[in-house]
Structure formats: structure tokens, C-alpha cells
Amino acid sequence: MLPKHVLAVAVAFAIAGLAPVAALAQKHGGTLRIYHRDNLPSASIHEEATISTVMPFMGIFNNLVLYDQSKKLNTPDTIVPDLAESWSWDATRTRLTFKLRQGVKWHDGKPFTAKDVQCTWNRLTGKDKDEFRKNPRAIWWHNVKEVTVNGDHEATFVLNRPQPSFLSLFATGYSPVYPCHVSTQVMRTNPIGTGPFKFAEFKRGESVKFVRNPDYWKKGRPYVDAIEWKVIESLSTRVLAFVAGEFDMTWVGDVSIPLLKDVTAQAPKAICEVSPEYVSGNLIINPKAAPFNNAQIRKAMALAIDRKAFVDILFQGKADISGVMLPAPEGQWGMPPEVMRTVPGYGTDIAKNRAEARKIMEGLGYSASNPLKLKISTRNIPIYRDPSVILIDQLKQIHVAGELEVIDTSIWHAKVTRGEFSVGMNLTGVGVDDPDVNLYENYACSSERNLTKYCNKEVDALIDKQSQEGDVAKRKAIVWEIEKKLAEDLARPIVYYRRGGTCWQPHLKGFVLHHNSIYNNWRFEDVWLDK
Amino acid sequence: MGAYLVRRLALMMLTLFGISVLIFVLLRIVPGNITDIIFDSAGFVNERQKKKIERELGLDQPIVTQYGRWIAGLAKGDLGYAYVSEKPAIDEILPRIPVTAKLAVLALFFSVIIGVPLGVVSAVRQDTTLDYVLRVISLSGLSLPSFWLGLLILMAFVHFLGWIPLYQSSPGNLGKELALLCIPAAAVGFRSSALVMRLTRSSMLEVLRQDYIRTARAKGASDTSVHYDHALRNAVLPVVTIIGIEAAFLIGGLIVTETVFNIPGVARFLVEAIRWRDYPIVQNLVMFIAIVVVVVNFLVDMTYAMLDPRIRYEG
Numbered sequence: 082m083l084p085k086h087v088l089a090v091a092v093a094f095a096i097a098g099l100a101p102v103a104a105l106a107q108k109h110g111g112t113l114r115i116y117h118r119d120n121l122p123s124a125s126i127h128e129e130a131t132i133s134t135v136m137p138f139m140g141i142f143n144n145l146v147l148y149d150q151s152k153k154l155n156t157p158d159t160i161v162p163d164l165a166e167s168w169s170w171d172a173t174r175t176r177l178t179f180k181l182r183q184g185v186k187w188h189d190g191k192p193f194t195a196k197d198v199q200c201t202w203n204r205l206t207g208k209d210k211d212e213f214r215k216n217p218r219a220i221w222w223h224n225v226k227e228v229t230v231n232g233d234h235e236a237t238f239v240l241n242r243p244q245p246s247f248l249s250l251f252a253t254g255y256s257p258v259y260p261c262h263v264s265t266q267v268m269r270t271n272p273i274g275t276g277p278f279k280f281a282e283f284k285r286g287e288s289v290k291f292v293r294n295p296d297y298w299k300k301g302r303p304y305v306d307a308i309e310w311k312v313i314e315s316l317s318t319r320v321l322a323f324v325a326g327e328f329d330m331t332w333v334g335d336v337s338i339p340l341l342k343d344v345t346a347q348a349p350k351a352i353c354e355v356s357p358e359y360v361s362g363n364l365i366i367n368p369k370a371a372p373f374n375n376a377q378i379r380k381a382m383a384l385a386i387d388r389k390a391f392v393d394i395l396f397q398g399k400a401d402i403s404g405v406m407l408p409a410p411e412g413q414w415g416m417p418p419e420v421m422r423t424v425p426g427y428g429t430d431i432a433k434n435r436a437e438a439r440k441i442m443e444g445l446g447y448s449a450s451n452p453l454k455l456k457i458s459t460r461n462i463p464i465y466r467d468p469s470v471i472l473i474d475q476l477k478q479i480h481v482a483g484e485l486e487v488i489d490t491s492i493w494h495a496k497v498t499r500g501e502f503s504v505g506m507n508l509t510g511v512g513v514d515d516p517d518v519n520l521y522e523n524y525a526c527s528s529e530r531n532l533t534k535y536c537n538k539e540v541d542a543l544i545d546k547q548s549q550e551g552d553v554a555k556r557k558a559i560v561w562e563i564e565k566k567l568a569e570d571l572a573r574p575i576v577y578y579r580r581g582g583t584c585w586q587p588h589l590k591g592f593v594l595h596h597n598s599i600y601n602n603w604r605f606e607d608v609w610l611d612k
Numbered sequence: 613m614g615a616y617l618v619r620r621l622a623l624m625m626l627t628l629f630g631i632s633v634l635i636f637v638l639l640r641i642v643p644g645n646i647t648d649i650i651f652d653s654a655g656f657v658n659e660r661q662k663k664k665i666e667r668e669l670g671l672d673q674p675i676v677t678q679y680g681r682w683i684a685g686l687a688k689g690d691l692g693y694a695y696v697s698e699k700p701a702i703d704e705i706l707p708r709i710p711v712t713a714k715l716a717v718l719a720l721f722f723s724v725i726i727g728v729p730l731g732v733v734s735a736v737r738q739d740t741t742l743d744y745v746l747r748v749i750s751l752s753g754l755s756l757p758s759f760w761l762g763l764l765i766l767m768a769f770v771h772f773l774g775w776i777p778l779y780q781s782s783p784g785n786l787g788k789e790l791a792l793l794c795i796p797a798a799a800v801g802f803r804s805s806a807l808v809m810r811l812t813r814s815s816m817l818e819v820l821r822q823d824y825i826r827t828a829r830a831k832g833a834s835d836t837s838v839h840y841d842h843a844l845r846n847a848v849l850p851v852v853t854i855i856g857i858e859a860a861f862l863i864g865g866l867i868v869t870e871t872v873f874n875i876p877g878v879a880r881f882l883v884e885a886i887r888w889r890d891y892p893i894v895q896n897l898v899m900f901i902a903i904v905v906v907v908v909n910f911l912v913d914m915t916y917a918m919l920d921p922r923i924r925y926e927g
Contacts, residue, residue, distance in 0.1 A: 122653035130655040217654040287876040325776040492644030498657040529656045
């Protein structure tokens with residue numbers, strides 16, 4: 082049960098949410114102050130796969146299309162025009178043409194044209210000489226054959242095969258249009274966009290500042306004069322600073338469920354929402370190295386996991402248990418509970434599952450006195466370490482003696498990529514609530530972000546199949562079939578989907594938190610400060 | 613004295629050379645390099661692109677060549693480019709040094725201004741209630757971690773005043789900046805003052821038992837004169853040494869305080885740079901700290917000589 086004051090805040094927010102935003106009189110001016118939780122790696126959204134870059138920098142860019150910033154859920158129906166005024170598919174559904182807005186200028190005064198669109202996606206697909214230093218979402222665009230332009234205001238994406246949800250890939254904060262005349266190096270340090278805010282200053286480890294773009298093509302926007310992000314690494318300090326009114330908003334999901342009680346008690350007027358982040362806690366298992374090259378041990382491990390215990394301990398019961406896709410009601414593609422229960426490892430009778438797992442382990446010669454010794458690797462960050470400890474405890478039940486191997490957080494991915502682990506606890510964020518994003522990025526054989534290098538040609542074929550399916554119901558059926566196969570293979574099993582609290586001061590108006598991704602609603606052109 | 617000075621300076625250069633080699637080699641022994649870390653925020657590692665970045669940064673060169681380049685650059689005042697921000701390292705380091713220096717000096721000021729008088733009082737009033745109270749305070753200063761104390765201070769400010777004394781990057785003027793720095797400096801200085809106080813007390817107690825103190829009293833000198841003119845001057849020698857060591861320690865020891873109070877100083881920045889394996893930043897900063905430590909130690913030795921005329925550096 083939520084405490085009364087938390088419920089009161091939630092109810093107050095719900096009532097506030099019913100009021101039509103447009104009916105309120107927006108005020109111009111002021112500086113929006115938000116804290117940043119860590120040192121952001123670079124300013125180039127296309128080169129990073131972290132909210133640390135997307136959240137502050139999304140406001141300086143435009144996309145071709147965008148998820149409606151005023152709607153809580155990202156779905157194909159909430160995609161709205163941005164730099165593209167309209168779009169259309171050809172009869173073969175392999176050519177998507179965008180009609181581009183005219184008169185738009187980059188922050189340095191140069192005109193925005195279709196060449197910029199072509200150039201951005203040529204860089205993303207490795208066809209430009211000035212390639213990105215890192216290209217974490219290259220797999221998203223694997224179906225793009227070429228990008229053609231027709232004059233300055235029309236760009237067409239030619240696909241190898243139909244991909245009905247292709248448009249969704251453009252609507253996320255991860256897909257801004259970059260200027261062709263600015264190098265990828267400059268975009269990492271001094272980015273230029275067409276968006277409502279212009280980059281002003283980036284002091285490493287200290288702050289990032291943006292100022293209002295007076296020439297923004299959307300007249301009258303943005304409302305605030307500037308946005309200032311202050312980096313505060315200490316969680317206690319930044320939450321205290323929010324409570325003291327030093328900031329208008331917290332970092333997304335930064336207020337954990339236990340911490341939420343303190344924040345709402347100390348800042349009772351603050352508006353706080355607990356939402357899914359589409360960030361999963363998952364196990365990465367190295368199927369090429371012992372002991373997990375043995376399918377029996379993989380199966381035993383799947384049976385040992387008690388997901389509810391993770392959710393109860395870490396999130397006081399407020400997180401979600403799911404397969405690969407985010408579950409309903411926020412998630413659009415997750416399996417309903419009755420289907421999920423049929424997936425291996427998701428049965429509710431944990432004691433029975435573990436008895437079966439023990440039997441498997443005993444068949445392989447392991448016992449309580451002779452357990453399988455295993456290192457559980459994870460990053461040296463509390464949100465990684467805490468679930469790892471729970472995992473070690475759960476594995477004890479099936480004759481596995483786990484030892485926590487804490488890895489310096491900065492070399493985590495390097496070690497994982499080199500396969501220097503047998504099992505690890507990992508967190509994975511998903512940019513768009515669409516199977517094309519999640520499945521290709523994390524499970525396709527050719528994806529560089531498929532950390533465990535899991536490769537099943539049958540699954541790959543199914544991923545392609547669902548990607549081409551236009552009928553949502555049929556596509557869901559294929560997605561759930563894939564989910565079952567991934568669970569059987571113990572391919573990066575999802576243990577839980579996180580939920581976190583985001584809070585803002587009551588004078589921050591016009592802000593809507595998205596509930597099925599944390600990566601898409603940081604344009605800030607519609608927010609204003611009612612002070 | 614002249615020969616001693618020359619020898620000390622030569623020793624300083626040798627020490628700095630040793631440190632430069634040590635830090636350069638150690639950084640490259642630590643698992644993971646900057647390219648691994650650059651890729652970490654992208655959630656994968658691409659070996660082809662990784663090699664390309666290594667070429668760009670000169671990391672594919674033999675280690676001796678890399679070291680030679682760094683030292684040659686250092687001699688010309690060129691600290692190279694920070695790997696992460698892709699800006700000149702000097703531009704990243706320089707603005708942060710004054711912040712930490714001000715904090716360290718203020719902390720040291722608090723430590724001396726609190727530690728020395730209280731140490732004297734505690735010694736003069738040995739085994740009185742006041743002495744016991746001061747000793748408990750000094751023990752708590754040594755026992756309480758400064759980050760914990762810092763957090764308590766922040767919580768108290770927020771709770772009682774509804775305001776948080778966080779450092780502002782553009783505080784307006786030096787007075788305002790120092791006022792903001794006073795709070796974290798007091799948190800750090802409290803720990804140091806405890807050390808200074810305890811040392812002052814024990815040193816004073818030792819000196820107060822000396823024959824010449826008895827002689828001074830016999831001559832009819834006042835208590836104030838005995839305590840401050842005769843005893844403190846001699847008792848302060850080991851205290852000066854510890855203050856020198858504390859000054860050097862503070863440069864590197866402010867990491868936690870800078871993190872808790874969110875001060876963009878050089879100590880926190882160094883830890884961040886080590887985490888990122890940002891070699892140009894780490895190498896140059898460690899060298900800077902090494903120079904500060906060596907110079908401070910040198911100055912402490914000179915002060916020692918000035919304070920105690922019995923000390924002669926002739927050999």
C-alpha cells in the first residue's frame with residue numbers, strides 16, 4: 082500500500098492531468114533547472130546509448146517525426162510531424178517519403194535541407210566518409226537500402242523490404258537530424274541543431290547550459306529562456322537540493338521507491354510520478370564458456386530465478402515482471418500474464434521449479450556439499466550490485482555457490498564484449514516500445530549490442546517475420562513466439578522491468594512524463610515556469 | 613645552507629621524474645583504456661573503430677614514445693588534449709585548481725584557528741572538565757568521516773533554513789564564493805583541527821614540563837607570557853610539520869567533500885579522470901599535485917629551520 086501522502090500527490094497529479102494544458106496561460110521566461118546524475122559522455126546523441134546524453138541534448142534538435150510530447154504513451158498513433166510536415170508510403174511499402182518543412186535554419190544560420198537528412202542516415206548506415214566514432218544503433222537502420230533526395234524539401238528512405246513500424250524509429254529522442262556541414266567531432270563537443278534550444282556551454286562534470294533559440298521555426302516556442310543542467314553525482318545531495326527548491330525537476334527515475342517517501346514528505350507540493358522506464362534488469366549468460374555451454378545448467382538457472390523476490394526486495398513490489406517486451410498496461414507488446422506463465426522459468430510455483438533445477442544439478446554431480454562454483458559479474462554500481470546479491474542467494478538453492486565479481490564500471494562493456502564472464506547482472510534500456518528496436522538490438526545475430534552474442538538463426542528469421550507483419554495481432558503472436566524461444570534458450574533473460582520516480586515542482590507546467598520509454602520526451606519546448 | 617638548497621632542489625627534480633614515470637606506467641597497467649571507456653556509454657565495443665580511436669589518440673605508439681611526447685609537451689607547456697571532452701587539457705584543469713586551492717586553504721585556516729588555541733587551552737587546563745570536553749570533541753573530529761558530517765550539515769540547512777549551500781559556478785564575487793566554501797571547509801577543517809589540537813596539546817604538555825618554563829615562571833613571567841612566548845613557540849614545531857602534511861593531504865583528500873558539496877574542484881575531477889582513463893588529465897594533475905606536495909614539504913623544512921635556530925643544514 083502506498084502511504085497516504087504519496088496517494089494524495091498521485092491523485093493531485095491525476096486531477097491536474099485532466100485539465101486541458103492548452104487552456105492554461107503559458108508564461109515566457111525563466112531558466113529551467115534540472116540536475117544531471119552523472120558526467121555525460123558526449124553531446125552526440127547518435128554516438129551514445131544512454132539517457133545521460135539524450136535527456137539534456139534532445140532539446141537542441143528536431144527529428145523528422147516525434148512522439149507527441151503531451152501524450153504519456155508512445156504508440157504509432159502518437160507520432161506527430163516535426164521537421165517532416167507529412168510522410169507517405171509507396172504501394173510496395175518499401176519507400177517512405179518525407180515532405181520537409183521549409184524555412185528551417187540550423188543554429189548557425191545555415192538552411193536545413195533534405196541533404197541533411199540524407200547525410201545523417203548515411204552516417205548511421207556507414208555510407209558517409211565522416212562516420213560516427215560509435216554507432217550503437219546501426220542495427221536499427223539495417224533495412225535502409227538508400228536515402229534519396231528530391232530537391233531541398235523531400236527525402237525518401239528506400240527499404241530492402243517492407244517494415245511497417247519503420248516510422249517509429251524516427252520518433253524517438255535517439256533519432257535527431259544532424260547538420261551535414263558540421264563534423265561528427267564537433268557534434269560531440271559543440272552540437273548544432275534546429276531545435277528550440279541552442280547549446281551554450283558544457284563544463285565537464287559541472288553543468289550544461291542551453292539558451293532559447295529565438296529563430297525557432299515553431300513560433301512562440303520555447304517558453305523558457307534557458308535550461309541549466311547541473312551535474313550532481315551524490316544522490317543524497319541532489320535529492321536534498323531538489324527538496325530545497327534548487328531544481329525544478331529531478332533526473333528521470335532518479336527517485337527510487339523507498340526514497341519517494343522521503344521526498345514527498347519533505348517536499349509535499351512536489352509532483353511525483355512512478356513510471357516504468359523500459360529499463361530491464363537482465364542476466365547475461367555466456368553460452369560459449371563453461372558451465373553455461375551446457376544447456377542443462379542453463380535450464381536449471383532459469384528455473385532457479387524468483388522474479389517476484391527481486392521486485393519485492395528492490396522495488397517494494399512496484400516493478401514489473403515480464404519477458405523481453407514491456408508488459409501492459411504501459412507496454413504495447415508484452416505478453417499477458419496467462420501467456421507469460423507458460424514460458425519456461427515464469428511459472429509461479431517457485432518451490433517446484435527449484436526442485437526440478439536441483440534434480441538437474443544433482444544429475445550433473447553437484448550437491449549442497451559439492452556446489453557449482455560460479456562468478457556472478459556485475460558493474461560496480463548499486464543498481465547492478467544489489468540484484469546480483471539476490472541472484473547469488475537464489476542460486477544457492479540449486480547447489481550453485483556464487484561469488485560476486487564487481488567490475489570497474491568503466492570497463493564493463495569491454496569485458497562483456499570480449500566474453501570475459503560466465504554470468505552477469507546487467508541493465509538494458511529500450512528506446513522505443515516496438516519489437517523491431519528491442520529484438521534487433523538485443524537478440525539479432527548481427528547486432529553489436531547483442532552483448533552475449535546469442536545467435537539463433539530460427540529466432541533471427543522470426544524477428545524478420547514480425548518486422549514485416551502489418552497486422553498488429555498477428556505480429557504480437559510472432560513476438561510472443563520469439564519470447565518463448567528466447568526464454569528456452571535463456572538468451573539474456575529479463576528478471577524485472579524497473580520503475581522509478583520522477584518529481585518536479587508544481588510551478589513547472591506543460592510537462593508530461595512518458596510511460597513506456599524514458600528516451601523520448603525531453604524536447605521541453607512546451608514547458609513553462611509558473612512563478 | 614646554499615649547498616643544502618641545491619641538493620634539495622636536485623632531489624625534488626628526481627622525485628618528480630620518478631613520479632612521472634610511475635604514474636605514466638601505472639595508468640597503462642590498469643585494466644581498460646580510454647577506448648573501452650569511450651565505448652562504454654554506447655553499450656558495446658567495436659574493435660575496428662576502437663583501433664581507429666587508438667590511432668587518433670596516439671595510443672598505438674610504443675609506451676616510450678608516448679612518454680617522450682608527454683614530457684616534451686610538458687616542457688613546452690602543452691598538456692595535450694583531454695580524451696573525453698576533446699578540449700585542451702589545460703582548459704579543463706586550470707579553472708578547477710583555484711576552487712580546490714581556496715577550499716584547501718580555508719580548511720587549513722579552520723584547522724589551525726580552531727586546533728592550535730584549543731590545544732593550548734586543553735594542555736594548560738589539563739585534566740579539568742574543559743580538557744575532557746575538548747578531548748571528546750577532538751576525538752569525534754577524528755572519528756566522524758567528513759562526507760557524513762558534510763551530509764548532516766546539508767540536511768540541517770535544508771531542514772532548518774530550506775536552503776542548500778551548494779557551490780555556484782558563478783557565485784558573483786570572491787566574498788560570496790568564500791562564504792559558500794566556508795561550510796565544506798569547516799567540515800574538512802574540523803577533522804584536521806582535531807589532529808592539530810591533539811598534537812598541540814601533547815606537545816605543549818611536554819614543553820610545559822621543561823626546566824626553562826620553570827625558570828620563566830620563577831623569574832615572575834605571567835601565565836600568558838609563559839604559555840605563548842615561551843612554551844607555544846617551542847611546542848608548535850611538530851604542529852607545523854603536521855600542518856604541512858595536512859596541506860598536501862588536503863589537495864588529494866577533498867574528493868569526498870567536493871562530491872558531497874558538489875564543488876567542481878580538482879580532487880573530484882582527478883578521480884573522475886582516473887575512472888575515464890583520461891591519461892592527459894590524470895598525468896598532468898598528478899604531476900601538479902606531486903609538485904605541490906614536494907614544494908610544501910620543502911617550505912615546511914625551511915620554516916622549521918627558521919623557527920628553531922638549533923637546526924642547521926650545513927652537512
